[in-house]
Amino acid sequence: xxxxxxxxxxxxxxxxxxxxxxxxxxxxxxxxxxxxxxxxxxxxxxxxxxxxxxxxxxxxxxxxxxxxxxxxxxxxxxxxxxxxxxxxxxxxxxxxxxxxxxxxxxxxxxxxxxxxxxxxxxxxxxxxxxxxxxxxxxxxxxxxxxxxxxxxxxxxxxxxxxxxxxxxxxxxxxxxxxxxxxxxxxxxxxxxxxxxxxxxxxxxxxxxxxxxxxxxxxxxxxxxxxxxxxxxxxxxxxxxxxxxxxxxxxxxxxxxxxxxxxxxxxxxxxxxxxxxxxxxxxxxxxxxxxxxxxxxxxxxxxxxxxxxxxx
Numbered sequence: 001x002x003x004x005x006x007x008x009x010x011x012x013x014x015x016x017x018x019x020x021x022x023x024x025x026x027x028x029x030x031x032x033x034x035x036x037x038x039x040x041x042x043x044x045x046x047x048x049x050x051x052x053x054x055x056x057x058x059x060x061x062x063x064x065x066x067x068x069x070x071x072x073x074x075x076x077x078x079x080x081x082x083x084x085x086x087x088x089x090x091x092x093x094x095x096x097x098x099x100x101x102x103x104x105x106x107x108x109x110x111x112x113x114x115x116x117x118x119x120x121x122x123x124x125x126x127x128x129x130x131x132x133x134x135x136x137x138x139x140x141x142x143x144x145x146x147x148x149x150x151x152x153x154x155x156x157x158x159x160x161x162x163x164x165x166x167x168x169x170x171x172x173x174x175x176x177x178x179x180x181x182x183x184x185x186x187x188x189x190x191x192x193x194x195x196x197x198x199x200x201x202x203x204x205x206x207x208x209x210x211x212x213x214x215x216x217x218x219x220x221x222x223x224x225x226x227x228x229x230x231x232x233x234x235x236x237x238x239x240x241x242x243x244x245x246x247x248x249x250x251x252x253x254x255x256x257x258x259x260x261x262x263x264x265x266x267x268x269x270x271x272x273x274x275x276x277x278x279x280x281x282x283x284x285x286x287x288x289x290x291x292x293x294x295x296x297x298x299x300x301x302x303x304x305x306x307x308x309x310x311x
Contacts, residue, residue, distance in 0.1 A: 003100035004291045005060040009049030012295050017288045018060060023096065023104035025075030032087060032105055035069040036123035037098040037286075039294045039307040040156065047295070057095035064098035064309075067091055067105060068113065068123035078107045086113040088268075090126035090259045099291060101311065111264035114272035121271075121278035124156070124306035129267050131257050132161035135211050135234045136168070139255050144169025146208035149200070149225065153189060154180040156306040157213055157236070159279040162187045167275050173207070175200055180304065187279075201225055213237060226250050279305030286311045 001022050006014045025031050043063045045051055068088040071081055081087070087110045091103060113122045136142045142165060150161045153174030165172045166188030173191040176184055181192040193200045201221040208231060210222040215237035222233055223244040231250040233240055240252035270276040281304035282297055284290035294307050 001101040002286075003062050004286070004288050005062050005099070006047055007059045009047065009052065011048075012044075012292045014047060015288050015291050015295070020060070020062070020100065023102055025073045025078075025104065027076040028078060028107055029075040030071050030078060030081055030087075030105055030107055030110065031073035032067055032069040032089070032103050033072040034067060034098060034101055034103055034286075034311050035119035036311060037064045037068070037309045038066040038123045038127070038156075039291075039298045039309065040065065040127045041298060042127070044295045044299055055093065055095075061095045062097040062100050064100075065091055065093060066123050066126045067098045067103050068119045069103070069311075072102065075107075081107055081110060086119075086122075087111065088113050088122040088126055088264070089261065090130055090257070090264065092259055099286075099309070101286075107261075109259050109261040109264075111261055111268045114268050116274075117268075117271050117278065120280055120283060120308045120310055123308055124278045124280050125160070125267060125271075126259075126264055127257065128156040128306060129160045130260060130263055131157050131236055132164055132211075133263050133267065134257060134260075135236060135255060136161060136164055136209070139234045139253065140209040140211070140232045142168055142170055142209050145171070147171045147173065147206065148209040148211065149204065149207045149222070150174045150189075150211045150213075151218060151222075152176065152213045152301075153184045153187075153192065154304050155213065155301075156279075156303070159184075159187060159305050160276070161211055162189050163276045164270075166190075167270065170209075173200075173204065183304075207231065209234070212240075220244065223248055223250070223252070280308050281305035283308045283310050285309070 175195045204225040212235035233252040245252035284294040
């Protein structure tokens with residue numbers, strides 16, 4: 001089968017098309033014929049070599065950890081799934097990712113694609129959607145009526161986090177550029193702060209939850225807006241400053257996504273009923289060039305919604 005692989009760490013020019021062995025389903029697994037995948041910052045961070053301490057894999061490496069497609073093979077001991085089912089998933093993080101014509105996925109990680117959702121839309125959800133879900137609910141324990149600040153609301157994770165938080169009954173504030181303000185309010189944001197003209201830390205107070213997708217000074221400034229004693233800061237980009245957390249007596253932690261088919265199925269049900277929608281900002285073809293261009297867009301940090309690779 002065709003895959004886009006890297007054989008060394010480095011720039012986008014390391015992305016190459018290659019013929020690799022077809023995966024074979026073992027017990028508890030299925031093979032999915034890929035129809036779409038999507039780009040996440042982990043893809044190019046790993047390609048550059050930033051994550052090699054955490055993921056010390058031999059080459060070649062197939063990047064990509066979002067899958068949407070049709071089950072083509074079912075292994076032993078798999079219940080509830082059959083050949084021909086339309087599914088999406090965030091597979092386990094291995095060196096055999098989803099930039100390939102077929103992907104091997106553990107059956108418990110699968111969710112059914114709703115009839116009103118395309119393969120491209122489904123592929124945009126798993127990694128970003130589960131990241132938002134787990135940050136807001138598993139780690140921050142966001143409750144109805146609470147105020148949540150979601151940084152970089154127009155990005156892949158932000159667009160989904162806004163919808164999830166609004167759906168849960170929270171008051172949703174986000175940072176974004178002015179050009180995305182109307183779009184983000186349509187998704188459910190109650191307030192959009194233009195980060196180019198306004199320092200959020202000077203206009204906000206008493207925030208219950210901050211979802212940090214930026215790190216650095218933005219993460220540090222986020223402590224200033226949190227409620228003393230009960231505030232929670234959840235980051236997906238770096239370990240928060242313990243001293244700042246202690247000074248305000250708040251919870252502050254960095255999280256790493258855990259693949260979860262049940263949560264993804266719950267997400268699918270929100271999409272099926274129209275309560276949450278996928279935001280696909282750009283689509284590229286499945287080829288070394290297509291993936292190269294998709295990585296280039298992701299690296300700008302200014303993509304709107306998710307970047308999808310369509311097969």
